[in-house]
Amino acid sequence: MTGMIEKMKSWVSLLPPIGYTNILEIIILAVLVYEILLWIKNTRAWELLKGLLVIAAFITAAAILHLTTIMWLIERISTAAIIATVVIFQPELRKALEQLGSRNFIANLIPDDGIDDASVTTINEIIRATFEMAKKKTGALIVIQQNQPLKEIEETGIRINGIVSSALLINIFEKNTPLHDGAVTIVGDKVTAATCYLPLSDTDISKDFGTRHRAALGMSETSDAVTIVVSEETGRVSVAANGKLCRAQDAEALRSMLPTREQKEMDKNTRFRIFRNTRKEGKA
Template sequence: MLDRFAVLHSWLSLLPPFTKTSVLEIIILSYFIYICLLWIKNTRAWQLLKGILVIFTFTAFAVIFRLSTIVWLIERISTAAIIAAVVIFQPELRKALEQLGSRDFFAKIFPEQISTDNSQNTVEEIVTACFEMAKKKTGALIVLEQKQSLREIEDTGIRINGIVSAALLINIFEKNTPLHDGAVVIAHNIVTAATCYLPLSEAEISKAYGTRHRAALGISESTDAVTVVVSEETGGISVTLQGRLIRIPDRETLRSYLPDNRKEKKGAQRPFLGLSFLRRRGEKR
C-alpha cells in the first residue's frame, strides 16, 4: 500500500504547482473549448467532424492490429489530409473569425432564452396560415428548427424575430412584397428570419414540383428540420423531413407532422405508430 502511495506521490510531483495563475488558465481554456464546441454545433462542421472521427477510428484500428501497409499509407497522406481539412473548413473558419470581430459576438454566445410554452399555439398559427395561403395559391416555404441549429440558414436572410402568427406569415409571403421570396425560419416559437436561401436537392422529383419543393428537400437532407411548402401553382401543401416529400391533404395531417406534435410523450410505447400511418397515407396521394 505504501508503495502505491509513493508511486502516486511521484506522479503528482511531476505536475506543475497549482496557483492562481493555473485557475485563470483553466478558465480561459474552458472558455475557448466551449466556443469551439458552440461553433461546431452552429455550423456544418459537426457533419464534417464526424467524418474525421471515423478516419481517426480507422487509423487507431490499423495501429492496434499492426496493419503495417495501411499505417504506412496513412503516414504518407497525413500532411495532405491536414491541408485538405483546412480547405474543407475554410468557409466555417472564415465565418468564425468574422464573428469574433463583430460587436454582437457575446450576444450570439449567450442568446436570450425564449419560452417554448406556446408551442401548440405556434402549430395552430402555422396550420391556419398555410391553408389560408393555399386557398389563394400564395407560395410559401416555412422551415421549423428542431435539434440541429439553423443559424447558417438564418444568416442568409433578413432578421425578423417576431412571434409566430398566421397574419405575420401571410403578410411575409404576400406576392410582390419585399420578404416573400425565399424561406422563413421558425425557431423557439419565433419567426427568426425571412428571405432565407436553402440548399437545393439534387434528387429526382416529379416535374409537378417547383424550386420551393427542391429547396425544402435540400434542407431536409442536410438537417433535421421540418419544412412546409405551399405551392404557388396548385395551392397544394407538402411537408419535407429526413429527405422525404409528403403531400398534405388536410389540417390534421399537417398538425401531425409539425415538431410539437411529433415529440415523444411520456409513457408512450410506440409514439410514432400513427405518424408512420399518416406518412404512408400522404405519400399515396
C-alpha cells in the same frame, strides 16, 4: 449429449479471446455500417449501388469461369473505375460530408432540454396561415427548427424575431412584398428570419414540383428541420422531412407531421415511465 457438449466446448476454445475493446469495436463498426447503408438507401446512391453489384457479380462469374481475357481487361481498368466511381458519387459524398459536419452526434444521443420547440399555439398559427395561403395559391416556404440549429440558414436572410402568428406569415409571403421571396425560419415560437436561401436537392423529383419543393427537400437532406411548402401553381401543401416529401391533404394531416413542445414532453415522460418501470421489475 455429453459428447456434443464437449465438442462445442472444444470449438469455443478455438475462438480468440474477446475483450472489452473488441466489443467496443464491434459496436462502432455496426453503427458505421448501419449509417452507411441508411445513407445509401436515402439517396440516389442506392440505384448506383445496384449497378455496382451487377458489375461485381459479372466479375465474380468471370473469375469462376476463368475468363482470362475479361479478367485482364478488368485489372487494367480497375484504377480508372475507382476514380470514375468517386466522380459518379460526388454529389452523394458531398452531401454525406455536409451532414457529418452539421450533425452533433453527442447531442443526438443526449437530449438537450434547452432546445426551443414550437408550442401547440404556434403550430396552430402555422397551420392556419398555411391553408389560408394555399386557398389563394400564395407560394410559401416555412422551415421549423428541430434539434439542429438553423443559424447558417438565418444568416442568408433578414432578421425578424417576431412571435409566430398567421397574420405575420401571410404578410411575409404576400406577393410583391419585400420579404416574400425565399424561406422563413421558425425557432420555438418565433419567426427568426425571412428571405432565407435553402440548399437545393439533387434528388430526382416529379416535374409537378418546382424550385420551392426542391429547396425544401434539400433542407431536409442536410438537417433535421421540418419544412412546409405551399405551391404557387397548385396551392398544394407538402412537408419535407428526413429526405422525403409528403403531401398534406388537410389541416389534421399537416398537424400530425409537425412535432410540438408538448408532444415531445409527453414522449419523454412516457419513455421515462417505461424506463422506471423496467428498473422496478428488474429489482423485483
